[in-house]
Amino acid sequence: MQIAIxxxxxxxxxxxxxxxxxxxxxSKHKLCATNTTGKLVSEATGLNIRRYLxxxxxxxxxxxxxxxxxxxxLLFFRDPINPHSNDSVNDxxxxxxxxxxxxxVATNVATAEAIIFALERGDLDWREMGKPVI
Numbered sequence: 601m602q603i604a605i606x607x608x609x610x611x612x613x614x615x616x617x618x619x620x621x622x623x624x625x626x627s628k629h630k631l632c633a634t635n636t637t638g639k640l641v642s643e644a645t646g647l648n649i650r651r652y653l654x655x656x657x658x659x660x661x662x663x664x665x666x667x668x669x670x671x672x673x674l675l676f677f678r679d680p681i682n683p684h685s686n687d688s689v690n691d692x693x694x695x696x697x698x699x700x701x702x703x704x705v706a707t708n709v710a711t712a713e714a715i716i717f718a719l720e721r722g723d724l725d726w727r728e729m730g731k732p733v734i
């Protein structure tokens with residue numbers, strides 16, 4: 601499975617802690633992230649993460665992957681207390697594309713844990729069905 605990881609600045613440390621706690625499960629999947637988040641998580645966990653551009657560019661690259669249905673799970677820890685107006689359009693596009701392509705998305709730790717345990721049990725294997733082998 602392809603898992604995309606994004607975290608707003610105020611949630612980056614929480615994402616690092618989450619990925620550290622579930623490193624064993626995450627290591628069995630392909631991971632991609634925005635540059636800074638990916639760097640922090642990779643340095644803390646040793647996970648191999650494909651990193652995209654810093655700033656909004658990386659989010660836009662992940663949006664493109666979602667639009668092509670190339671992401672199976674999105675872990676998107678966003679900051680609902682201090683939203684940035686620049687982020688709101690990209691945030692809505694991320695969530696909209698997850699809805700369009702039935703991509704499970706977590707915007708907080710509670711939902712992320714539910715998705716991680718579902719991945720571990722194989723509950724999300726249906727995402728692999730019908731995808732062309734490249």
